Amino acid sequence: GGVGNDPESENILSEFKTSSVLSDSAREKNIFIHGKLADREAVVILEKTPIREDSLDELFMGSKLSLEMRNDIYSTYRLQAPPQLNEIKATVVCPATEKHVKKYQRQESFLVEETGEDYQSITLPYIQKQSFSVQWVHNILEKKAEAEKIVYEDPEPEVGFVLLPDFKWDQKQVDDLYLIAIARQRDIRSLRDLTAEHLPLLQNIFQRGKEAILQRYKLPASKLRVYLHYQPSYYHLHVHFTKLGYEAPGCGVERAHLLADVIQNLQSDSRFYKSRTLYFPLRADDGLLGRFREAGRL
Template identity: 40%
Template sequence: MSKLIPRDLQSIQAFIFERLLNEDPSARSLALLGTFPIKLDDHHRAPAILRIEKTPFAAELAQSLSSDLLHEVKCIENNDIYTWLLGWFNRKENAPDVKINIIFPATEVHIRKYSAQTTCMIRETPELFHKIVKPYIDKIPPSRTQWVEDILSGKSESHKVLHRDGTKFGYVILPDMKWDLTTLSSLYLVAISSCRDIKCLRDLRKQHISMLRGVQHEASRIVKERWGLESGGLRFFIHYQPSYYHFHVHIVNANYCGLMGMCVGQAHLLDDVISLLEIDSDTGPFILERMTLTYGLGEQHGLFESMNAGQERLREISSDL
């Protein structure tokens, strides 16, 4: 019997809940920790994370929301011109109520990532990067980004690839797993570099400008042709620290602002990064190596303890100036 892939109702019902990792009222989502059997009807189980979020409303459903989709309502309160109700929808094939993301089997790193946690603002000097962050990145096993390699090789998600650039500094563009593939207002694509030596923002050099501009050009063209979104309708940004250390660019509808990863303290606008690279030197040390970067780091992140400890030394240096 082959490994269980939880892709239908029967297999998802095999999930055994253990505890709530996180709830996010603003994103209307829950992250649950539990287990799935390694194989269906097997007693051997492995950790799994289910992230369940309410799907956004599709604009084309606007005319039928009250007349067709609503199955039942219950009034909560009324005050003058204001009325509050709870509502229940009829099942409709093109209007799912929730989107479910599954990580299985989930590692301890995944569990920590999706757990509720306090965020601390960290100042990362070039010295702290070379002393703490770079060794951390270098120790990450290749298995952690095997799913990226599968996309680049065409083994996985090849039917979703919207563009593939096969040049020296190539990349692929495809929908991000956070998008429901339907709602234009929450459009979310990702461009993944095929250069394995670009792990994060600090690895970018002037020679990569053509790749970054290519991502902008091709993504804008694709979105205009497929979904009619005009120039200026997309926001391009890079995370630091990223969720995985293989360089990628996030591409979202410019009006979509609903995720923490778009906030100051993690997201760096691609245009700003390109501008920095344009004024960079040709021989180094390079500008993104020389900069001190400030970002939010969750207490469950593998870098948190060592980087938080490093902040005390920075404070001592500042007080001596």
Template identity: 40%
Template sequence: MSPPVDLYVEPNVISLTQARAFVFERILTDDPATRTLFLLGTIPNSKTGEQETAIVKLEKAAFDTHAEGEREAVQGLMGRIGKLESLGGNDIYYWAKAWMKEDRPADIKISVIQPATEVHISKHSKQAVHLIRETPELYQSIVLPYIQSIPASRTQWVRNILSGVSEADSVIYTSPSPLGFTVVPDLKWDKSTLSTLYLSIIAHDASILSLRSLRGDLHLPLLIEMRNKTEEVVRELYPSIEKGQLRFFVHYQPSYYHFHVHVVHVSYQGSLGMSVGQAHLLDDLIDLLQLNPSALSLLPLTYALGENHALWKPLSSAIAAASSL
């Protein structure tokens, strides 16, 4: 019988000298959601000095706000910005790229809400999340009255886009009435990296509050035109994007109640907004409305809702009361 094979391999140890001697060949993968890069290149062997093929994963570290001294470091973070480049602004919202040191790629993307209200603070605070099963009855009795109570000022930035007051130079396409909609870059996109392309299609008709408002006899032509025309325009602007490389989806609950469709490159992964229960493929909505023009007003919808959301208490109380009967 053959003697057992020694499978032990001495682990690699990469020195600072070797790391700095990395010869870059190409990017294998970049994932903006997880802040990671996979690079292909060569690193010198620690024993022979010969360059060997290597894959290097670079990942930005998370902010450890519980570490000793980290609070002080975070407090001084904005003061250490060396360079700022605006990406745009609208109403109370502003976003930019920032460099901690000017001689390297941008370190941070900054989004600012100013002045921020208690609603903004609540929305962006850490909170427990629960799944809600919203029936058509709950929508009519609780959700719709809530939507109708929201001040118009909360969507002023949307009206600014549609009227051309803000972001006019960023508009990718505006369709004529009656199938009116405007396509603009989402603030999540840096407007240059196609693998992270993120656009918003905003309907001109303010009476369409969310996907619950959609009716096949009224809105199917609009949805189909949004789908087809946007893909056509984007592929004309960016020829490297092939047919089938754009993902169209709608949020419920949405972040604002003026109907809009999200468009991302199919390779864009990891966004919480693409989670099951919040993201609904536009193609699926079109199919449902073709089967039944009232389908989206009749279906129960399940989604995650944070405890800080204004809908959490009334919905959870109503559901608990119904289950106790």
């Protein structure tokens, strides 16, 4: 904006030129738009705000109502509310790089079928070559970072773990409770590395994790969904604890594996996760998907 203008009252978006909609969600009432703001690349994100209980009276009194449909005891209306009671949150990224645009672009996913042999010949070499850094995980285990966030810790080197809130959870309410238990053992990459010898570790995380959450958040085990991801987003064994009823991202059957099932599977077959065919989604831009494609496995 020009010098001397009040940024509070100036509508910089009035000069925004839309190039394309990157993604949108009718369910979540948001939209991600790529365009130009005064000749610079920009991404604008609009999201409607939640309806606040404390503004209901004012909303009902101050709105304009138009009947759409009436049928027996049911009727629907379009309600036009005073603008200050019905704001939209706008986020502007400017100048935006190609990376930003790609990040917000809706990404298609593909379901991959990975046999035990595929893991050895495709996935494991890919993971090893990428050597994804888990330094930030080691920092947590060594209390070099996020030490103040730790909810519970078991220092035992073989079966021990650290429990702390996932960064997606703001901890303001338990409705969307999301904690992560990180194993102290450093050589377990994922589900594929687990055998019956890890049962004491898994049972310890399951049992003590549930106890710690009951104590700190008053949520009993019957309100928790406890699971691992495959593929995980980082290759150091960790377990997700989320509140049952909260549709946490990644809790779908195509990616999540209940810890209780993992334990049962290893109890009946120590090599279960060596030989089992596993299914998981990969985004179109994931390097691993390219490897499966090259191998003719897609």
